[in-house]
Amino acid sequence: MSLHSAGPRIRVVLANDVEVVVHGLAQMLAPYSDIIEVVDLDVALEDPSGPTADITLYDTFSQGQADGDGIDLTLEDDRGGRLVVFSWNTEPDLIQKALQKGARGYLTKSLPAAELVAALQEIHTGQIVVQPGPDHHPTDPVGGDWPGRTKGLTAREAEVISLVSQGLPNHEIAVRCRLSINSVKSYIRTSYRKMGVSTRAQAVRWGIEHGMLPRRDRPGHQEQERSRTGG
Structure with missing residues (x-):
């Protein structure tokens, strides 16, 4: 190209x-x-x-x-x-x-x-x-940005912590990210070490403070959220 x-x-x-x-x-x-x-x-x-x-x-x-x-x-x-x-x-x-x-x-x-x-x-x-083509092997992004990157989180770890910060349980995170439940738990453990937290409540607070949450004021967001939750 x-x-x-x-x-x-x-x-x-x-x-x-x-x-x-x-x-x-x-x-x-x-x-x-x-x-x-x-x-x-x-x-x-x-x-x-x-x-x-x-x-x-x-x-x-x-x-x-x-x-x-x-x-x-x-x-x-x-x-x-x-x-x-x-x-x-x-x-x-x-x-x-x-x-x-x-x-x-x-x-x-x-x-x-x-x-x-x-x-x-x-x-x-x-x-x-x-x-990718059919023989592609996924890697972390080479461009763009994600919350927590400057603190050492990989893109995968950041997405998992973003969903933790939104209140999703591990099994829903696994479905959303197309990961096994063991992979989700592994990403959470490695992220906690990098973030310097030890509990889920601390992780949620860390995520909020570091821009992990989506904007709730964006037009159309509430409609999408209602569709996701079935509300």
Whole structure:
């Protein structure tokens, strides 16, 4: 894949409620501002007649995978253009499920920024792009950001602690992250050591203080939360 900057910029919405994640993605794309224009999600949701996007980049951090309801609600909003899943969970069944639901791409977070932008360009032209390929072995993200990174948390650990901070029990975290219950417990143990905490209550407080919670004031968030909880 190669980059080209001819023509109008591609308008991209970054769909995630965790501010650190959104800012990290925006910074990752900033060097390619001649190709990509990042559209503010809040403005788009507040004003139905306001900015629309060509592509919605759906970052799965802390908000469920392609087999969950979050992506369905995002797909329902046609102002977001083509939806592309951005995740480190690259199991073939998740990729297939996303494409069946209507996603136009599935991109691994191990992509360098230039390759991510090139993939978005191809999707913008109408192609369906899946990166990783079939022989890909998942790794931690090489770009973007996540809460707790400066404290030593890996992206996987940060997502688990984000869900702990939201009050989810271990078995729900395992389902949300597509991990075994033993893996969830292992991530929690290693995270606790890095965070300097020993109890779940302390971990929740740490998560709140370090930006682990999604924004509750974002337009549309309450609808998504009601769908997730069945309320």
